[in-house]
Amino acid sequence: MTVVMVEDLDPSSADAGVAAHYGDPVREQRTLATAVGLVDRSNRDVIAVPGDERASWLHTLTTQHLSDLSAMTGSELLVLSPHGHVEQHAYVTEDGTTAWLDTEPGAGAGLLKYLEMMRFFTRVEPRDATAEMAVLSLVGPGAADLFPELAAPRVAAVPGAKFAAGEIPAHATSLYAVREFEGGLARRVPLGVDLLVPRAARTAVIEKLGVPLAGLWAYEAIRVEHHMPRLGWETDHRTIPAEAEFVAPAVHLDKGCYRGQETVARVHHLGRPPRRLVLLHFDGIASDHPPAQGTPVTLAGREVGFIGTAVRHHELGQIALAVLKRNVADDAALNVGESVAAIDPA
The missing domain is CATH 3.30.1360.120 (Probable tRNA modification gtpase trme; domain 1)
Structure with a gap:
């Protein structure tokens, strides 16, 4: 083997x-x-x-x-x-x-x-x-x-x-x-x-x-x-x-005090975390290699997040988990290096 x-x-x-x-x-x-x-x-x-x-x-x-x-x-x-x-x-x-x-x-x-x-x-x-x-x-x-x-x-x-x-x-x-x-x-x-x-x-x-x-x-x-x-x-x-x-x-949201608990409670009750985790799909045209961890994600030339784990999936093609600014729209045209990326609507 x-x-x-x-x-x-x-x-x-x-x-x-x-x-x-x-x-x-x-x-x-x-x-x-x-x-x-x-x-x-x-x-x-x-x-x-x-x-x-x-x-x-x-x-x-x-x-x-x-x-x-x-x-x-x-x-x-x-x-x-x-x-x-x-x-x-x-x-x-x-x-x-x-x-x-x-x-x-x-x-x-x-x-x-x-x-x-x-x-x-x-x-x-x-x-x-x-x-x-x-x-x-x-x-x-x-x-x-x-x-x-x-x-x-x-x-x-x-x-x-x-x-x-x-x-x-x-x-x-x-x-x-x-x-x-x-x-x-x-x-x-x-x-x-x-x-x-x-x-x-x-x-x-x-x-x-x-x-x-x-x-x-x-x-x-x-x-x-x-x-x-x-x-x-x-x-x-x-x-x-x-x-x-x-x-x-x-995370248990009602268990009492622990280090960092105040931030967790405040963000949860406001319902507005600054960033969010999304699944990206790449066009696979500019590169057949998934981007490296930490590669910036940009929108109209402005950095809006970073790539977490990028992989080549047997059915979905090139995909990645990415952390993006919360205000990035689901239909935004994103770029990762030379590749075009789209947020999975699901």
Whole structure:
């Protein structure tokens, strides 16, 4: 089998360490879209948070309602700056003794540093567990069939601007069912099932599952199609949660104080985030290569946003997630480098 690593194609990529594709990225995308494939995402950083007070402690430090997160349940959370800008995003998986946080490659050190700074006298022992545990993702409609006992993920709708106090249920806004699996954990998520397994058993788990392999290129194409933001790709130093659509899965709007909460509440109640996340379609005439992350998006020569993740989709062609100024009209004629782009009206 041909294996092309991410670093073979882009030595500077933050996603180095996993396969970009296995020789046929278009076929791999179709597998993820119509059946099930296994994507090695073992380059993600993992933080372990054991300790009796972990749930209440994480509840006070992050955007998510975690004080009553039960064993074998997962969710998502953000860490914000004092001004409400997104600094960290992680999936949390609770197994009854430890809360496992998996985050973007390279982001773990910053998350762990923040957690260690906020320990004080709390009975928690956060540590870097990246060398212990690896993330593998089963993606596609067939993933649920491999773990039929895991309930479908639940993500609450974002409430209206003038909701009443106590109207939002006092639990995490996203709830992902979890079970034990091969010395680790399996977590049902919107794109399929994520596996958090001992790193030493990674190869054995892949072989035992016997699921077709798909590279990160295919995973990213499916993620972009489903409008799912990624920390560091669809965020910059001033992104607030509402701009990148992190509110529904990762922000509880009525759980009390946490760092950055004032900005989140003000923007939500005004209903006017300065920017918004959109899906762009490219004409594919000027260039057959998707633009790089961070490439400016312009309107009549004026910069109005930036490209997050751009991919070549097996059905949609060249598409990208982009963060644009809120006042850019849906029918605006946009330019990205030499390419013409249009906002997906859906």
